[in-house]
Every structure is written in structure tokens, then in C-alpha cells.
Amino acid sequence: MAGRKRHSAEDIVRKLRRADELAAEGKTGEQIAAELEVSPATLYNWRRTYGGMDTDAAKELKELREQNARLKKLLADAELEKDALREVAKGKILSPAAKRRAVDMLKDVLGMSERLACKAVGLARSTCRRLPLAQTPQDPDAEMRAWLRAYATKHPCHGFRRAWAALRYDEHREVNKKKVHRLWREEGLQVRVHSPRKRAGVSSIPAIVADAPNVVWAIDFQYDSTVDGKAIKIASMIDEHTRVSLLNLVERSITADRLVDELQAVFAATGGPPRVLRMDNGPEFISQALQQFCENKVGMVYIPPGTPWNNGHIESFNNRLRKECLNRNHWNTLLEARVVIGDFKHDHNHRHRHSALGYRTPAEYAAACRHTHTPMACQIN
Known part of the structure; x- marks a missing residue:
């Protein structure tokens, strides 16, 4: 008695694609299995293992996906406010300035009260109402902020490290680099990072005409x-x-x-x-x-x-x-x-x-x- 024929994964994929073509021609499952020289049970197991499906299953899957997309859209609209509140309540917002902006966003976009917005963000209402020192006339770093803005205008490609070096060695000011970095970020003076140009490969020999095989x-x-x-x-x-x-x-x-x-x-x-x-x-x-x-x-x-x-x-x-x-x-x-x-x-x-x-x-x-x-x-x- 001859042994069972073993099909490789590649042969199975080819036969499944052929089965899809025969199904499109209107042939039944038994006819498709007979032409592929396999049993209907084997063909069913192949489809289940390798992801093949017939026309009816594909149509049903398409309808289910459309219904699922509509339900997801309705659920997303209903959960929008809860998702926004959940995001700002995760503790990822660290600085008071960022928390103030989050409170303003919740008040303007979601119409929340200041009390509820501060509770969600984790910011005291007194801190939220207090005007930051940098926005008052008593700001001790006002002069340095003005100097950094002028430096960035004159040297638009320089970063905060070169600005700190100019303060330290040209202006002879004893200033902390971290403080310069903080003021630089608060003033929005970060230099845009440009992607490097693609390198061009260096040919090892001159161009040759392909006038023969293996050239x-x-x-x-x-x-x-x-x-x-x-x-x-x-x-x-x-x-x-x-x-x-x-x-x-x-x-x-x-x-x-x-x-x-x-x-x-x-x-x-x-x-x-x-x-x-x-x-x-x-x-x-x-x-x-x-x-x-x-x-x-x-x-x-x-x-x-x-x-x-x-x-x-x-x-x-x-x-x-x-x-x-x-x-x-x-x-x-x-x-x-x-x-x-x-x-x-x-x-x-x-x-x-x-x-x-x-x-x-x-x-x-x-x-x-x-x-x-x-x-x-x-x-x-």
C-alpha cells in the first residue's frame, strides 16, 4: 500500500489559492477537493490552519468588520470625555506649568469646573491661580531670558550648550548649565533637529556596459x-x-x-x-x-x-x-x-x-x- 502523500507548506498555499479560483467558478467543495486530489476534510483543515476562507465566509467577515467599525465609532464618541480625564490623571504631567495647561484644556474643551479639573490633574487650586514668577515684573531671570532670546536671534543654529558657553567664557557669568537649559526650553528656543543627508556610496570601479552574461x-x-x-x-x-x-x-x-x-x-x-x-x-x-x-x-x-x-x-x-x-x-x-x-x-x-x-x-x-x-x-x- 502506497504511503500518504506529504504536502509541503508551499504546496498547501498553492492548492488553497487554486481552491479559491475553483470556488469562484462555482464548483462545490467535493469537486474542488477531487480536482486537488485531497479529501474535503483535509481541505477544511488546511483552510483552518493557513487562513484560507471561501466567498461566503469572506462576505460575512466583511459585514462583521463594518458593523464593528460603526460600533467602535459610537463607543469612541461616548468614551471621549472619560478617556481625556483618564489620560491627564495618570501622573505623567509633572511641572506646574504643564498642569495649568492641562486644567485650561479640560475647562475649555470638556467644560469641566476648575475644582474637578484641578482634582483630575493633581494640582492645588491655589497653585493654579497663582501667577508664575516668570510672568511677573519681579522675575529674577528676566535679564537672562532677554539675553538668551537675543543670542538665539543672532545665532539661530546654536543650542543651549553654546549659549551657556558664551555666558560662562565670554560674558564671564557663573551660571549653571541646567538653569540655562530650563530657561532655554521655557522660552521655546530649541533648535530644530535636521535629518542628516543620505550618504552616497563610493563606486569601486567605473561603470561597465552589460554586454555579456554575468557582467x-x-x-x-x-x-x-x-x-x-x-x-x-x-x-x-x-x-x-x-x-x-x-x-x-x-x-x-x-x-x-x-x-x-x-x-x-x-x-x-x-x-x-x-x-x-x-x-x-x-x-x-x-x-x-x-x-x-x-x-x-x-x-x-x-x-x-x-x-x-x-x-x-x-x-x-x-x-x-x-x-x-x-x-x-x-x-x-x-x-x-x-x-x-x-x-x-x-x-x-x-x-x-x-x-x-x-x-x-x-x-x-x-x-x-x-x-x-x-x-x-x-x-x-
């Missing part, structure tokens, strides 16, 4: 997400001459070390590295891990920042992947995304007829191509 490989990343909103990062790499897809890496996050491991596996599977890797200036590509891996092994060519057209082959491939695969599917799990994207890249290599290759598939052209790398680019016959 220039282009690599890039794309992003998508599963239905629960979690991110999916997709790494793709193609040979610019043959258009063969060489890398299928789909993860939640891809670090530089993981990218190096995958490149090493691709180099071993294809018989060696190319002459050049063409890429943009992403953080994984300019990392020390990739730089050390490619040193004395493969050249690295970076396109200028903000010029994706200089890496047109991989951008064209990413466009096809986005329109023909990512935009036409939704992913219940990361495993499903890996399977379907991997199948798309396999079909690209073995079924997609490329006009630039004489309407041959990349795999057919790569098997028949005998071009070698020369200074002059070859043409497709």
Missing part, C-alpha cells in the same frame, strides 16, 4: 505588507544582459548581513560572482558588511542619488513585479507572499517573452548566449 547584476528592494499591516521587504536582482531573475528574498526585515549571506549563496549557485553589482545608495548597500564582502571579489557601482533611471533594468523589473503580482494579490501570511512572489520570478525566467531578447525567455536566451565581455556592447540577434 552587471542590478539589485534593489521593494516593500509591501500583509493584511495585518506588517511590512514585507522584497529583494530582487537580475542580470542586466540576460534579464534573468537571480534572487528571491522576502522577509519582514533584511539586514546587510542577511543580504551578504544570500549573495554568497547566489554566487555559489551560478558559478561565481559578476564583474559588477549595480545598486542605489540604500543603507544595506553602503554598509561595511557588503563593502567587505565585495572587496577583491566583485565591483560595486552606485547610481547618483535621486536618479533611479540610471538603474533602469531593475526598476523595470520592479515595475512588472508591482503591477502584475503585488498589486493583484493580498497576503494573509509571510509564507504566502514568499511562495507567490517566488513563482512570479520563476515564471519571469521561464515564461516571460522579452522583446529585447528577440521574444525569448530570459532562461532561453541565457542558455543560447555566447557573448563575452568586450568594450563594445553586443546586440541581440
Whole structure:
């Protein structure tokens, strides 16, 4: 008696997607199970384990979600006042000035009395009514506040530390740095933090024309997400001459070390590295891990920042992947995304007829191509 057939997780995902297509055609559960060569009980267990569902269940789930959204909105409107009061009563507001602002907010927005607002915030009513010293003519730090405002106007890029240094060493004032920091914040003189510019990678060799296989490989990343909103990062790499897809890496996050491991596996599977890797200036590509891996092994060519057209082959491939695969599917799990994207890249290599290759598939052209790398680019016959 033959043993039971074992299905891998990838085979189960493919059969579930095929089952959804058959259900859309109007076939019954028994007919779908017979065509997939499994029992109805097995198909039911697969759906329960891997998140598949039929059309009726999907419609019912959609209606339940809409009802849930309406109920949530009504509940949010009813609980708005209680939530606001609960937030200000957690003890996160520390300074008297911040507590005064919280009391004013509760009085203006929620229409609460001063007594109840002070009780919720944890501020004495006498303290709330007392005018802060900084707002009175008797403020002992009025002169220093004026000096700090003038300094910030003259030096808009300086922070409180440089202002303290100017007071200490230029004005010869014995003043505490923490006091300068407090006055600096109270006057709203904080300097806006600017994000640093993206670094541009330094190419190790001049640009090379992809006139033969294994000369220039282009690599890039794309992003998508599963239905629960979690991110999916997709790494793709193609040979610019043959258009063969060489890398299928789909993860939640891809670090530089993981990218190096995958490149090493691709180099071993294809018989060696190319002459050049063409890429943009992403953080994984300019990392020390990739730089050390490619040193004395493969050249690295970076396109200028903000010029994706200089890496047109991989951008064209990413466009096809986005329109023909990512935009036409939704992913219940990361495993499903890996399977379907991997199948798309396999079909690209073995079924997609490329006009630039004489309407041959990349795999057919790569098997028949005998071009070698020369200074002059070859043409497709």
C-alpha cells in the first residue's frame, strides 16, 4: 500500500489559492477537493490552519468588520470625555506649568469646573491661580531670558550648550548649565533637529556596459505588507544582459548581513560572482558588511542619488513585479507572499517573452548566449 502523500507548506498555499479560483467558478467543495486530489476534510483543515476562507465566509467577515467599525465609532464618541480625564490623571504631567495647561484644556474643551479639573490633574487650586514668577515684573531671570532670546536671534543654529558657553567664557557669568537649559526650553528656543543627508556610496570601479552574461547584476528592494499591516521587504536582482531573475528574498526585515549571506549563496549557485553589482545608495548597500564582502571579489557601482533611471533594468523589473503580482494579490501570511512572489520570478525566467531578447525567455536566451565581455556592447540577434 502506497504511503500518504506529504504536502509541503508551499504546496498547501498553492492548492488553497487554486481552491479559491475553483470556488469562484462555482464548483462545490467535493469537486474542488477531487480536482486537488485531497479529501474535503483535509481541505477544511488546511483552510483552518493557513487562513484560507471561501466567498461566503469572506462576505460575512466583511459585514462583521463594518458593523464593528460603526460600533467602535459610537463607543469612541461616548468614551471621549472619560478617556481625556483618564489620560491627564495618570501622573505623567509633572511641572506646574504643564498642569495649568492641562486644567485650561479640560475647562475649555470638556467644560469641566476648575475644582474637578484641578482634582483630575493633581494640582492645588491655589497653585493654579497663582501667577508664575516668570510672568511677573519681579522675575529674577528676566535679564537672562532677554539675553538668551537675543543670542538665539543672532545665532539661530546654536543650542543651549553654546549659549551657556558664551555666558560662562565670554560674558564671564557663573551660571549653571541646567538653569540655562530650563530657561532655554521655557522660552521655546530649541533648535530644530535636521535629518542628516543620505550618504552616497563610493563606486569601486567605473561603470561597465552589460554586454555579456554575468557582467552587471542590478539589485534593489521593494516593500509591501500583509493584511495585518506588517511590512514585507522584497529583494530582487537580475542580470542586466540576460534579464534573468537571480534572487528571491522576502522577509519582514533584511539586514546587510542577511543580504551578504544570500549573495554568497547566489554566487555559489551560478558559478561565481559578476564583474559588477549595480545598486542605489540604500543603507544595506553602503554598509561595511557588503563593502567587505565585495572587496577583491566583485565591483560595486552606485547610481547618483535621486536618479533611479540610471538603474533602469531593475526598476523595470520592479515595475512588472508591482503591477502584475503585488498589486493583484493580498497576503494573509509571510509564507504566502514568499511562495507567490517566488513563482512570479520563476515564471519571469521561464515564461516571460522579452522583446529585447528577440521574444525569448530570459532562461532561453541565457542558455543560447555566447557573448563575452568586450568594450563594445553586443546586440541581440
